[in-house]
Amino acid sequence: xxxxxxxxxxxxxxxxxxxxxxxxxxxxxxxxxxxxxxxxxxxxxxxxxxxxxxxxxxxxxxxxxxxxxxxxxxxxxxxxxxxxxxxxxxxxxxxxxxxxxxxxxxxxxxxxxxxxxxxxxxxxxxxxxxxxxxxxxxxxxxxxxxxxxxxxxxxxxxxxxxxxxxxxxxxxxxxxxxxxxxxxxxxxxxxxxxxxxxxxxxxxxxxxx
Amino acid sequence: xxxxxxxxxxxxxxxxxxxxxxxxxxxxxxxxxxxxxxxxxxxxxxxxxxxxxxxxxxxxxxxxxxxxxxxxxxxxxxxxxxxxxxxxxxxxxxxxxxxxxxxxxxxxxxxxxxxxxxxxxxxxxxxxxxxxxxxxxxxxxxxxxxxxxxxxxxxxxxxxxxxxxxxxxxxxxxxxxxxxxxxxxxxxxxxxxxxxxxxxxxxxxxxxxxxxxxxxxxxxxxxxxxxxxxxxxxxxxxxxxxxxxxxxxxxxxxxxxxxxxxxxxxxxxxxxxxxxxxx
Amino acid sequence: xxxxxxxxxxxxxxxxxxxxxxxxxxxxxxxxxxxxxxxxxxxxxxxxxxxxxxxxxxxxxxxxxxxxxxxxxxxxxxxxxxxxxxxxxxxxxxxxxxxxxxxxxxxxxxxxxxxxxxxxxxxxxxxxxxxxxxxxxxxxxxxxxxxxxxxxxxxxxxxxxxxxxxxxxxxxxxxxxxxxxxxxxxxxxxxxxxxxxxxxxxxxxxxxxxxx
Numbered sequence: 001x002x003x004x005x006x007x008x009x010x011x012x013x014x015x016x017x018x019x020x021x022x023x024x025x026x027x028x029x030x031x032x033x034x035x036x037x038x039x040x041x042x043x044x045x046x047x048x049x050x051x052x053x054x055x056x057x058x059x060x061x062x063x064x065x066x067x068x069x070x071x072x073x074x075x076x077x078x079x080x081x082x083x084x085x086x087x088x089x090x091x092x093x094x095x096x097x098x099x100x101x102x103x104x105x106x107x108x109x110x111x112x113x114x115x116x117x118x119x120x121x122x123x124x125x126x127x128x129x130x131x132x133x134x135x136x137x138x139x140x141x142x143x144x145x146x147x148x149x150x151x152x153x154x155x156x157x158x159x160x161x162x163x164x165x166x167x168x169x170x171x172x173x174x175x176x177x178x179x180x181x182x183x184x185x186x187x188x189x190x191x192x193x194x195x196x197x198x199x200x201x202x203x204x205x206x207x208x209x
Numbered sequence: 210x211x212x213x214x215x216x217x218x219x220x221x222x223x224x225x226x227x228x229x230x231x232x233x234x235x236x237x238x239x240x241x242x243x244x245x246x247x248x249x250x251x252x253x254x255x256x257x258x259x260x261x262x263x264x265x266x267x268x269x270x271x272x273x274x275x276x277x278x279x280x281x282x283x284x285x286x287x288x289x290x291x292x293x294x295x296x297x298x299x300x301x302x303x304x305x306x307x308x309x310x311x312x313x314x315x316x317x318x319x320x321x322x323x324x325x326x327x328x329x330x331x332x333x334x335x336x337x338x339x340x341x342x343x344x345x346x347x348x349x350x351x352x353x354x355x356x357x358x359x360x361x362x363x364x365x366x367x368x369x370x371x372x373x374x375x376x377x378x379x380x381x382x383x384x385x386x387x388x389x390x391x392x393x394x395x396x397x398x399x400x401x402x403x404x405x406x407x408x409x410x411x412x413x414x415x416x417x418x419x420x421x422x423x424x425x426x427x428x429x430x431x432x433x434x435x436x437x438x439x440x441x442x443x444x445x446x447x448x449x450x451x452x453x454x455x456x457x458x459x460x461x462x463x464x465x466x467x468x469x470x471x472x473x474x475x476x477x478x479x480x481x482x483x484x485x486x487x488x
Numbered sequence: 489x490x491x492x493x494x495x496x497x498x499x500x501x502x503x504x505x506x507x508x509x510x511x512x513x514x515x516x517x518x519x520x521x522x523x524x525x526x527x528x529x530x531x532x533x534x535x536x537x538x539x540x541x542x543x544x545x546x547x548x549x550x551x552x553x554x555x556x557x558x559x560x561x562x563x564x565x566x567x568x569x570x571x572x573x574x575x576x577x578x579x580x581x582x583x584x585x586x587x588x589x590x591x592x593x594x595x596x597x598x599x600x601x602x603x604x605x606x607x608x609x610x611x612x613x614x615x616x617x618x619x620x621x622x623x624x625x626x627x628x629x630x631x632x633x634x635x636x637x638x639x640x641x642x643x644x645x646x647x648x649x650x651x652x653x654x655x656x657x658x659x660x661x662x663x664x665x666x667x668x669x670x671x672x673x674x675x676x677x678x679x680x681x682x683x684x685x686x687x688x689x690x691x692x693x694x695x696x697x698x699x700x
Binding site for chain 1: 311
């Protein structure tokens, strides 16, 4: 679970237009947003002006606007383009929020805390069936062996699982089914969802609600 | 123990009007459980593991975990009999006291956080204002602050360009003076007196001391509660929760001059509680 | 003309206020401060409603107390084909979420009142209870999106179910319950914020307008 490895942090469908997705990877909070041209931005979840979360900000299509003082940051560069308190002229010096590397592939959005040396390596097809993500209040190390023993319900195809380490106490299971059967995907999604929720309850050592 | 400066300050712990007389109450100050009792008009006691000094000022009970060397700062306007004076709110906020004070001093957020009340686009420009740190009065002062406000107060029925003075006479207390719509020669006074429960949690007490001959208390309170209620989620989404005193930690602009002076002033006092000291 | 007894910071009052504005039903506000003065416990208010809780409406003599009853009354009276239910399965679905909203008030709401300094509570029990409900809502909304549905009930139009739950969800972070683990819930919040007639309250931010 290193800072230099690619981890999935969102599903592609988690990023509709004009929305800001709140992600977390290895303790680092991230603001993830899709610009109107489709580009996915992964930024530190912290406006560098006064430290307010960018995940409560406004995705205006080409810029992210901070909720506190309305500072605007451009897609791709995260460079500050407008400071409303001083509307005359461009921001005084080069101000840009911290950005993280991003790959959108296989229906998921991948990022890393430090730019990995290699491209993302998976054997996944371009467009698998993406299961609902399951956020678990237990560390990845607890979840890993449970997931390794996962028995696909209904004798269906076994999903490929990724464990996103959100922080030291929690993680997210992201499963995809590479070759889903052509019919009744909803039923398949529900079947795995129920099984994974049971796995979550086990990992958290709490009885099912 | 917190740094000596913080320990020896007077800190607000309750509004008298919200405190039942004669019944011991509990609160927390600087991570220390405190029991206090309001015995009647102008008389209260407080204790942690031992008795603590207490004073009642501006409608609040103040105490200290150390030995305050000076009297509490003065607000002469509080004595003027025609003012509406009360505690508008005492609200828990999950942030440090200095962050709460700095938000109170900031005008740039008015059009975005207090939209339609204290500011509105496109009137976002923060014009040049003056900042002074007075060693003699031991306070930070920002004067000649001006901002266009759609609804400056409950006494106003239209927008106006309002003049502000901001004063920080105490590391965790700030007072603002804004032009009254009722009397152009006088100013409304609003104070934030922040009780540091812990380094990253506070109770913010808001003093209202204003001129208003048309609104009832509940209306004035609701106005202030609305405004502060809008600031609360911003403060709770700010990181780090403690105020960084290193000037390179965040990116201030000219509109932030008073906050730059405030951070320097805290650093000069040797304050380490609720802040991240400069490297 | 409806008289609406409300408090500016109360989630259940916000739910009613949202529907009044979205239905464009005129009303007169009568503010009753809950905290710290507990003005709702005054005799004059008890005379109107013995339970002495907010919100309450007086619709030309018809007095209704409680968010769910008021939402149902207003929706059934003004917009039953959209904001309420027109068949029995839909009735049950709406009612399910009205009940869930009460559970949110008792958990996320209790945590919020505790953190603001107003009311003691078992904070970890409140958080655990809120997590249970929010997880369920998030999963429900994710599967709704899979079926091209945008709202809590499988209807093309939002219902009072959405308005009953929204205030508790959107203010839960004030009580220390993060929304970060609930992506579908966060997308639903954006959709609610874009509804015509939507208005904020302290603690609620507007979202960006939709892509045109």
